[in-house]
Amino acid sequence: MKKTQTDVLPAEGGPGDGPLLAVDDLHVEFHTRAGVVRAVNGVSYTVNPGETLAVLGESGSGKSVTAQAIMGILDMPPAVIPKGQIRFKGTDLLKLSEEARTQVRGQRIAMIFQDALSALNPVFTVGWQISEMFRVHRGMSKSDAMKKAVELMDRVRIPAAKQRVNDYPHQFSGGMRQRIMIAMSIALDPEVLIADEPTTALDVTVQAQIMELLAELQRESQMGLILITHDLGVVADVADKIAVMYGGRIVEHAPVYDIYKAPAHPYTKGLLDSIPRVDQKGQELYAIKGLPPNLLNLPKGCAFHPRCPFRQDNCQTDAPPLYEISGTRGSACHYWREVLDGERQ
Amino acid sequence: MASGSEAILQVRDLVKHFPLTQGILFKKQVGAIKAVDGVSFDLHKGETLGIVGESGCGKSTLAKLLMALERPTSGSVLINGRDIAKARGAELKRMRRNIQMVMQDPYTSLNPRMTVGDIVGEPFEIHTEVAPKGDRRKKVQELLEVVGLNPDHINRYPHQFSGGQRQRIGIARGLALQPEIIVCDEPVSALDVSIQAQVVNLLERLQNEFGLAYIFIAHDLSVVRHISDRVGVMYLGKFVELGKDAEIYDRPAHPYTQALLSAVPVPDPEGREQRERIILQGDPPSPANPPSGCRFRTRCWKAQEICAEEEPLLQIRPGIGHESACHFAETHDVVHAG
Numbered sequence: 001m002k003k004t005q006t007d008v009l010p011a012e013g014g015p016g017d018g019p020l021l022a023v024d025d026l027h028v029e030f031h032t033r034a035g036v037v038r039a040v041n042g043v044s045y046t047v048n049p050g051e052t053l054a055v056l057g058e059s060g061s062g063k064s065v066t067a068q069a070i071m072g073i074l075d076m077p078p079a080v081i082p083k084g085q086i087r088f089k090g091t092d093l094l095k096l097s098e099e100a101r102t103q104v105r106g107q108r109i110a111m112i113f114q115d116a117l118s119a120l121n122p123v124f125t126v127g128w129q130i131s132e133m134f135r136v137h138r139g140m141s142k143s144d145a146m147k148k149a150v151e152l153m154d155r156v157r158i159p160a161a162k163q164r165v166n167d168y169p170h171q172f173s174g175g176m177r178q179r180i181m182i183a184m185s186i187a188l189d190p191e192v193l194i195a196d197e198p199t200t201a202l203d204v205t206v207q208a209q210i211m212e213l214l215a216e217l218q219r220e221s222q223m224g225l226i227l228i229t230h231d232l233g234v235v236a237d238v239a240d241k242i243a244v245m246y247g248g249r250i251v252e253h254a255p256v257y258d259i260y261k262a263p264a265h266p267y268t269k270g271l272l273d274s275i276p277r278v279d280q281k282g283q284e285l286y287a288i289k290g291l292p293p294n295l296l297n298l299p300k301g302c303a304f305h306p307r308c309p310f311r312q313d314n315c316q317t318d319a320p321p322l323y324e325i326s327g328t329r330g331s332a333c334h335y336w337r338e339v340l341d342g343e344r345q
Numbered sequence: 346m347a348s349g350s351e352a353i354l355q356v357r358d359l360v361k362h363f364p365l366t367q368g369i370l371f372k373k374q375v376g377a378i379k380a381v382d383g384v385s386f387d388l389h390k391g392e393t394l395g396i397v398g399e400s401g402c403g404k405s406t407l408a409k410l411l412m413a414l415e416r417p418t419s420g421s422v423l424i425n426g427r428d429i430a431k432a433r434g435a436e437l438k439r440m441r442r443n444i445q446m447v448m449q450d451p452y453t454s455l456n457p458r459m460t461v462g463d464i465v466g467e468p469f470e471i472h473t474e475v476a477p478k479g480d481r482r483k484k485v486q487e488l489l490e491v492v493g494l495n496p497d498h499i500n501r502y503p504h505q506f507s508g509g510q511r512q513r514i515g516i517a518r519g520l521a522l523q524p525e526i527i528v529c530d531e532p533v534s535a536l537d538v539s540i541q542a543q544v545v546n547l548l549e550r551l552q553n554e555f556g557l558a559y560i561f562i563a564h565d566l567s568v569v570r571h572i573s574d575r576v577g578v579m580y581l582g583k584f585v586e587l588g589k590d591a592e593i594y595d596r597p598a599h600p601y602t603q604a605l606l607s608a609v610p611v612p613d614p615e616g617r618e619q620r621e622r623i624i625l626q627g628d629p630p631s632p633a634n635p636p637s638g639c640r641f642r643t644r645c646w647k648a649q650e651i652c653a654e655e656e657p658l659l660q661i662r663p664g665i666g667h668e669s670a671c672h673f674a675e676t677h678d679v680v681h682a683g
Contacts, residue, residue, distance in 0.1 A: 203399040208608040233610030274542040276571035287542035
């Protein structure tokens with residue numbers, strides 16, 4: 001990044017005005033040899049303190065790239081952010097200098113990665129890795145930082161934390177490793193926590209434990225939580241509001257109850273309809289036809305039109321804007337009224 | 346789908362222990378990972394048996410034993426009355442024709458240097474009697490068509506296909522030898538949500554068309570319920586409960602099954618605060634050193650002294666219509682949302 005940016009950090013303490021974090025018309029492109037991959041094409045969402053936003057989408061929908069842009073961990077190049085803002089308490093993070101950005105990353109906005117085994121360093125003990133947060137950011141001594149690491153491991157309920165603090169990542173089970181990741185992410189009391197598929201690699205029984213732990217930590221500290229997932233069940237359980245992504249855009253956003261009761265975008269509707277339900281046994285499942293789009297060559301008009309049962313002629317040429325349905329709801333479909341009225345199969 | 350016909354696959358007291366050794370020159374056995382420890386079930390023609398359980402419970406080892414990719418420590422796997430676990434050489438090769446496998450990860454289970462035609466046609470190289478040489482290309486194209494792929498893509502390589510299409514290639518390879526049984530080890534878990542339903546539909550259509558019997562191993566409980574006629578729940582190398590899909594899902598009797606089902610998030614936010622949820626503490630114990638008596642007792646809220654002393658057998662218990670392995674089994678009505 002260039003040094004022309006400001007060094008003014010977002011205000012500490014109280015929530016202040018407006019949303020905690022606002023992503024506004026964000027675009028991210030990857031310039032590759034094969035061409036320009038448009039991974040994120042105008043994404044906007046907001047998170048408030050204590051709120052859980054679920055970002056739902058398939059692989060390649062741009063949900064993780066958006067998160068990486070917020071964290072400032074995209075490799076640039078090949079990534080380019082031609083347009084958009086990421087405002088954290090009113091300050092545009094994209095305009096901050098790299099030093100100022102480092103102050104935010106990990107301390108104010110933290111992230112939990114999907115695969116805890118590859119996100120942890122195999123050659124350092126977990127205690128060392130957790131306490132690194134305190135040594136680097138808070139300048140603590142080794143022994144003080146280690147004490148804090150044990151406290152954190154207790155807080156995320158790793159049994160016998162004192163004995164296990166000197167163990168290596170491979171000595172822990174998948175669920176325990178994910179707890180260590182969570183311990184690292186909450187070490188410095190971040191105001192926003194981004195969880196990128198935190199339970200995808202885990203069994204359902206362990207998933208339930210981890211989601212409960214996250215909910216509890218959120219209640220204690222009033223963090224804003226961005227939960228990135230493709231699991232409609234997890235979303236229904238914990239989210240306050242949902243943003244559904246497809247082809248690098250948000251195609252629908254709504255409070256959680258509304259979206260499950262009556263989706264307003266054909267893609268959301270298709271996803272909900274393809275969940276196997278008890279009364280459908282022995283029948284064919286509803287399946288969204290076709291394949292997810294190629295980001296190198298997005299379809300013209302609405303990116304979903306080749307797979308859409310509600311498609312009309314203008315969908316192939318006019319990209320739908322995000323129509324406002326109500327103050328809290330929007331859908332990027334020309335025919336959202338028809339979708340909304342349509343009975344769920 | 347399940348018929349009253351006799352079982353084409355009978356598994357009896359199947360055990361697989363992997364030895365734990367110490368020392369380099371003089372290896373001595375210091376213990377064993379009890380991956381599969383006494384599993385018995387029948388599979389009928391055209392039936393689907395779903396197997397669910399946490400990772401490390403022995404599901405995949407069980408699949409390998411059925412395919413004779415691993416030799417069991419004891420017990421038998423009878424396919425049409427003959428034991429594949431004891432078969433050798435030409436007999437084993439003949440028996441393998443009848444049981445095929447679809448792997449979990451379509452990205453690593455296909456050789457990137459082989460064309461789709463070579464991958465799907467490879468079984469014919471080994472079992473030359475199924476398709477004579479001049480006939481193979483046509484056969485492969487037929488198979489591609491059956492699984493919903495374009496037969497003209499026979500010369501393409503795996504990387505030119507999406508995940509869902511690759512899984513179809515894997516299924517076509519499994520079908521090539523016209524087996525009666527297909528073992529599906531997590532066939533949809535690596536796929537995107539919108540693609541999973543397509544592959545599940547394909548598997549169901551093929552079952553109806555060819556009268557296939559499936560062993561369907563998965564951790565997505567709603568998919569397992571959709572496709573299975575019967576479901577077995579595994580914990581630390583043993584079945585803890587086995588019954589028809591409705592019996593397991595609506596009236597589970599084993600505490601582990603109840604906990605497992607309650608942990609599955611319901612895709613409907615309505616009433617989420619009131620939902621009853623059993624959250625198990627901790628992780629499953631190590632299969633190298635399973636607890637005495639009932640293996641689930643260390644995480645069970647019903648555990649009493651007898652659970653540590655006496656191992657509960659998988660059997661039909663009073664008041665319950667299906668087999669369960671718990672001293673204190675009682676059915677528990679699950680109210681589904683939606």
